[in-house]
Amino acid sequence: MAKFVTVEEAVALIPDGATIMCGGFMGCGNAHKIIDALSKSGKGNFTLISNDGSMPGGPLGEDYYGVAKLIHNHQVKHLIATHVGLNPEVAQQMNEGSMKVDLIPQGSLAEMIRANGAGLGGVLTPTGVGTIVEDNKDFCLGKQTIEGRDYLLMKTVHADVAIICGNKIDKAGNVWYKGTTRNFNLPMATAADLVIAEADNVVEIGEIEPENVHTYGVFVDYVVDGGKA
Structure with missing residues (x-):
């Protein structure tokens, strides 16, 4: 059963230099509370696997949205993504030589992550x-x-840590994603040594119908209550 931790405890589990998967699509589905705390942690030298570099500005007027905070702070040494055009700092750091960028076709990256979680070789x-x-x-x-x-x-693609976010997570760690926020969160939850999930809403066991569970709690190691973080 997943262990509930504070956002500070979750960040403490992520070592400097880790390879990190972050679910989300242009910030939609990012674990915003965990990523924000990680951006203030002083840690870095990360290899970041995500669909994109998110955006400099968020929908509520944020200066940097989701994983864009990590990029802005130069905490990412290597970005593996599918497109980065909406975050000009990615191109800037790549051209300066301070960050390596590998662009992989979107469907290929999703399948490379999924295949790793399924135990396939390629x-x-x-x-x-x-x-x-x-x-x-x-x-x-x-x-x-x-x-x-x-x-x-x-x-296939594997990570030390996957940081995912679900709209509803029950006390056994079962996850339900709202709408398109399941995006990369779903395969990433299966392809990392350590999985930390941020819950928009924590619910009791049974409140997510079994047929509506998207990520099973067996894949989730730790949960952060995002409503209280």
């Missing part, structure tokens, strides 16, 4: 054949031809 995809994607030897393991069609063999 992903065969036609996406990126004949492009610079197949030149990235850190992630592309080669090319195979199956029934006359070329595919790239992409390695």
Whole structure:
């Protein structure tokens, strides 16, 4: 059963230099309370795996939204993402040489994470054949031809820590995501050594119908009550 911790205790579990997955899409579905506390922790040298670099400004007037806080603070040494155009600081730091950036096709990255959680050794995809994607030897393991069609063999992606966020999390750690906020949270919860979930709302066991559980509590190590953080 997942252990409930404070946001400060959750941040203490994340070591300097960790490889971190953060669920979310342009900040939607980010664990905002945990990320904010991590941005003030003084820790850094992170490898960040996320869909994107979020945005400099948030919908409520925030200066930096979600994982953009970590990037702004130069806490990220390596960003693995699918698109970064809405956060100009990513390009700036990449061009300065202070942050390495690997861009991977969005569907490929999602499947590379999912496959790792499923215990698979790689992903065969036609996406990126004949492009610079197949030149990235850190992630592309080669090319195979199956029934006359070329595919790239992409390695799976794993993290030390996954930081996810759910709209409802019960006291056993079962998670329900509202609408599109499930995005990368769902596969990331299966592909890390340590999973920390932030709850918009903590509910009693049974309040999430079994058929509506999106991430099972067995995958979640720690929960932060985001309503109280």
